Amino acid sequence: MRIGIIGAGAVGGFMAGHLARAGTDVAVLARGPHLAAIREKGLTVESQGETWTSQVTASDKAADLGEVDVIVVTAKGPALPVIAEAIQPMLGADTPVVCAMNGIPWWYEYKRAGGTDAPIERLDPGAVVWNAIGPQRAIGCMIDCPAAVAEPGFVRHVAPRKGSFTLGEPDNTESDRVKAIAKVIEEAGMGAPVTTNMRRAIWIKLLVNASRSPLGVLTGSTERGLAENPETLAVTMAIMREAQAVAASHGIEVRIDQDRQSDPSQRSLHRSSMLQDWDLGRPMEIDGIVRIIQDYGRSAGIATPVLDTVSALLGEKARAAGV
Structure with a gap:
């Protein structure tokens, strides 16, 4: 499975470092000094008393990274409209997009019982993300991974427990795609419980x-x-x-x-x-x-x-x- 990490800062860098160490093909979309450091020295992660450096494919242009099997977006909400357009070269016909972010996500009303099944203007003005990515690609993700970028190219995880990413479908089904992604994450040493009540x-x-x-x-x-x-x-x-x-x-x-x-x-x-x-x-x-x-x-x-x-x-x- 080839996994694209969008926004490889604290949380994204943590995940990318674990996946790469486990042998997963990781493509990282990053920018600035963090990207420069990853290209020059690799991506270093400190977690639970261990420190390691992994080499990952990294660029600030999605076209350089190409199509992936799964995209994990760890960027913050304000950046999503730009990101939604930028990642188009990485999307295959059925590439799911894991939305690893805090707060109510842009896809929240999609297939919600009693909901609108429509974009939320507050979170996605003009439905830019909804239209560019498509809610059918969305997989919810609740992050439990206190981390910070200690310096460019170096991510420090500050909790004694392993980082965890709870995954779930917007329609609350336990899909094959979610189980497959969870398996890869868990095999890389992180937690990835699957829930049928993502909201x-x-x-x-x-x-x-x-x-x-x-x-x-x-x-x-x-x-x-x-x-x-x-x-x-x-x-x-x-x-x-x-x-x-x-x-x-x-x-x-x-x-x-x-x-x-x-x-x-x-x-x-x-x-x-x-x-x-x-x-x-x-x-x-x-x-x-x-x-x-x-x-x-x-x-x-x-x-x-x-x-x-x-x-x-x-x-x-x-x-x-x-x-």
Whole structure:
């Protein structure tokens, strides 16, 4: 199986490094100093006490990489319209596209029970991604892989557990294509559980991201720091409860473990991907992680006052900084 990794930063680089070490044919679409370092020295990954370097095919042009059997997009939501057009040379007639990203994905309404079966304007203005990739190619992916680019060409995984990528079809079937992709990922030393309720997996992670990532940007604090301060902890728990109510309006029940979520020892010193984007002056996934919850809440008549306040502050901070 030939796998294309689009956006080989922290998460994409982690996956590419594992796959390449296992002998999988990996084609990486990257750019800038990270691409230059990968070409010159290879892709280095540090994870669970191991460090290794793999040679991967890498380019900033999809035409150089050619057609692949599977594409894994690990780039952030704001970059997707450009990426959707750029990866066309890598798409075969039936190439699936694994959407490994935080927040509500662009394909979310596709075959959702009670949904619109249409693009979401907030996440995919003008249906650019929907039309360029096609929702029938989409495979959902929930990421559990705290990682960061330590320096160009070098990805550091900062959790004691192995990185994991939960996979699922938009229609909740357990398809052959998902099982085949999961097998390759697992054989490379990563986790790849297959779910028949992908949207629930997305909301479980979204409750965490929405309650911590925006506050991390607003305060500069790590996830553990937010839990150590009783006042910021109260805000994170309030946002989780608001998002939980919105998920329930979609028929998705997400349990909140109050004790675990309130225990600083259960949180890492990791700087969230949104905070990493802020640090680097890159656009943040505010729409997919924050504003879409507000949209769905308003549509269902569910108030989200704490999230509304945090969203306003985060949006103004981004606007003032021009990101």
